[in-house]
Amino acid sequence: MSACHTSPESDGGRSVRSHPLDPPTADEISRAVAAARADGRLGDPARFWGATLDEAHARRVVAGAATGVRLGLVGMRIDGAGAWEIDVLLSDAGDEATDWRPVDPRRPGITSDEARAAARACRESPLFQEVMARRGIHDVSLCMIDAESMGGFEPAKYRGRRVTWGTVWHRTTEDDNGYARPVQGVVPIIDMHTMEVLEVEDHGVIPVSTEAGPLTTGGFGPDRTGLKALEVVQKDGPSFDVDGWRVSWQGWTFRIGFTHREGLVLYDLEFLGRSVLKRAACNEMYVPYLDSNSTQYRKNFFDWGEYGAGPLTNSLALGCDCLGVIHYFDGTHLGGYGDPVTIKNAICMHEEDNSILWKHNDLRRGVSEVRRSRRLIVSNFQTVANYDYGFYWSLYQDGRIELEVKLTGILSASGINAGDEVPYGRKVSELVQAPIHQHYFGIRLDTAVDGELNRLAEVHAEAEPDPALNPYGNAVRFVREPLTVETGRRNDPGTARHWRIESADRTNRYGEPTAYQLRIPDTTRSFGRPDSVMATRAPFIHQHLWATPYAADENFIGGQYPNHAEPGEDGVHVWQRQRRSIDGVPLVLWPVLGTHHLPRPEQWPVMPVEAIHLTLAPDGFFDRNPALDIPDPAAARAAEPDSCCS
Template sequence: METFEVLRIEDHDSGPPTAEAGNYRSGAWGPDRVVAPLEIVQPDGPGFTVDGHLVRWQNWSFRVGFTHREGMVLHDVRYLDGDRERTVLRRAAVNEMYVPYLDPDPTAYRKNFFDWGEYGAGPLTASLALGCDCLGEIRYLDAAVLGGHGEPRTVRNAVCLHEEDASILWKHVNTRTGHAEVRRSRKMVVSSFATVANYDYGFYWSFHQDGTIDLEIKLTGIMSVTGLGPDGAARHGRRVGADVQASNHQHYFGLRLDTAVDGPRNRLSEIHAEVEPDPELDPYGNACRMVRTPITSEAAGARSADPSRAVHWLVESTERTNRFGDPTGYRLVLPNTTRLFARPGSVVERKAPFVSRALWASAYAPDERFIAGEYPNQGPLGEDGVHVWQRADRPLDDAELVLWPVVGVHHDPRPEEWPVMAVHRIGMRMEPDGFFDRNPSLDLPAPAPARSDDGCCH
């Protein structure tokens, strides 16, 4: 690229181009269906306030930031509990994205992208439009990025802030008295979208009234496809159109969570379920216990998910306890993980060692910023990143913790995802676990029934 020389030209015979159109615009496949209007109305305005980049909603407060490499970043996440403002996270972001293609096709095998480390989520962030990307009472935040030659550029409406109805929060019908209590849930959503060539990724951080925080990642856009080849076989992918195949591939999102659960210093444990091993304590054979494994140093900080054992992780305060005398804490749950289906020692595997685990934990260091290292596409394979930092084996007990969850999905393509994908959802969740003394949403008012003769709400 620097000398403007053509080194070689590759011409791979993948058969004739498909004769079938891949148009996905309105009317391309017949008349549009009839859809009844659906309106979201808040006559008194939104239930949140925005002061610069400080957002307050219900008992939550946080600041919305933006960086060239990570895109949207959340800072200083706090919860107002009575007259106490309690910290939960110092920082939260989608730190890296790795997309390995698992197809030896000559046009596909080199596709192993670090989309954030190579291009940056900031410049890839799309401008959002009211009525298209976001509905209701919306507030937008702009963002600034640098172009390839260092010139500044403003991304208009880069971040969307709005509330969403989230169905039932809690409900119970007392069958003895016939009395029913129900509370509806709403959530505060902070979202952005990044377009990475053919794919589009939505990142939706949601704050809930019961103290839960979750991240939903929405994958949509157009799959990367190739021709079927002379034999018409889709050996390492799936036929999705006439003479068109989509390769098997994966998406890994390396998150960064700087925890601050009731203070800047925390500790980490892994929790799993197992059958009670002592028969004297289990006379009926149905006893289950939850086993805690403290993660006390970085040598033990690379963890794997295992739904067969109900594995999750607990971040606890080293300063505060709840009314039961237990440390206050937050539970981390990763429902979406996958393993890398590539041969050990392959370039695909050596480029991104971080995808080998569902969670990494490290002690905070200001120069350890990105899960795959500072320069994942230029540096020597596997010589920087969280797996290297952990060799220092720093203590993780009573430390400034940085958690690096890895949310992953194995994409086995479907014909229904062509010529454009309906949204596929994956994510992670943080739930209060001993952070509160009881259900923190008991103070929510009962909803008003839609008709005066309905008495089901309270």
């Protein structure tokens, strides 16, 4: 049977802080906002984009070198006259906004509250109503408008304004799947400070599809039969232990965090008492569309930097999103108007069987030794308008770490005329095409392999060129190339390329540096012209791995504020021009997972999950298989009367 455990201890729905790295509580967010408002310069009302724990300060508190809780807010005057990064120190002596750093008022990300207000402004706009009436749509109350960032395509006449544009969809009823009916050629442009609809581009009337795309059960006929119940039973409970936000399981210990920008974060991962990672998270997501039609060419989004993973996080449901004996963690973020918002069951943690861990069948003795694998999974889901993304961090009993990104949801579609060719996408429904696009996930890994000082080496396979050493032509060696200066690198599956994160201090019994191996099997490349917005706005996508020394002010692979940024002005590609040493330093790796998405009709009206991966595995970290101590399942099941395991 399925079961769930409660979230961290709470009082009135507000999580209790038990460690300096715990995420901000609802009460702390409210106190920080009150301290910022008390200054007066934000005005009333004001808007906010995010409250973030100052992790460097939190670590100083852990070390006994500081006290209190420091949060960073991004606050904006509602008239657009000013925006600031605001540092707030919360302490028993009182709460104080200690520092105000001006920010270009165009640059903070788009909040969910602002997106809803922009959609409402469109529906109330006579300009929008007139354009929709040309398409025979006179009741705009059923129109959906998704406020999209303008990155790289801001009209010159609106320079200096914080503007967005809208993609438009039409529903025939309240419960209709509007994403099945794109309204092609209609592009409202909205001032996000004043919520004024500045104009509505009309690129010509194209019929709206009449074909529905229901996702509810029975929408395409009777449900499939013959599916028997599949229950996960752990009669003795799960094998993990939870203390607030700290987790221990099968030799692993780590802390779970939740941030406005990145959503789920893992801190201080140790295996069998030895450190592996200091921090791990999906740091940014960039999605460029590869179609030149009027409602697609602008689409290139920094989903985390322009909207925030925290506010887009789903509340997960037992038996639907999660199956088994589950422990949930709530997530709290700062809403657009200054109120804390708590997402129940934002993070799901469970363990599951994962087939064979290791096995050998001794044919001579007739003896088989086999151990089953179990993994611990910490996951959450974000919905970005039509798309849904799941992030699953898995820890294994042999010391491996895997990130699996699950892509599902609804394809972002365009309307077409009957008989139109679709050179940059696929037809998926009546008068509907889904354009080719890409998904890039910039991951941040603060490494700590056997300590804080690490180095990086690139490894590839190479045939032995010396005939004297390779008389049979089959000798292949692995070549290790130290990378001593910050850099960007590309994957090459043809040479089995991967990377070693090595300790600068410790060696194994073979004299090698203890290390973890990083593999990035799922990558793609940009196909945009070098002068295109997609190529210049997110240069981090042009490499598959970046490496930098840790710096407290270098937090996001695509830049601190990508909204309305000049293309390529900030991010890891800029930092690495300093050519700093990465040899024996606190090291940050930025793997870039990617997928080139050529839509299939089978992915409509909702997309079956596709998954991409990243893997970290011990590589000389241990002297032998670290999972030799896993209990024999035959011994564990011997007492069961119907056991076949013997």
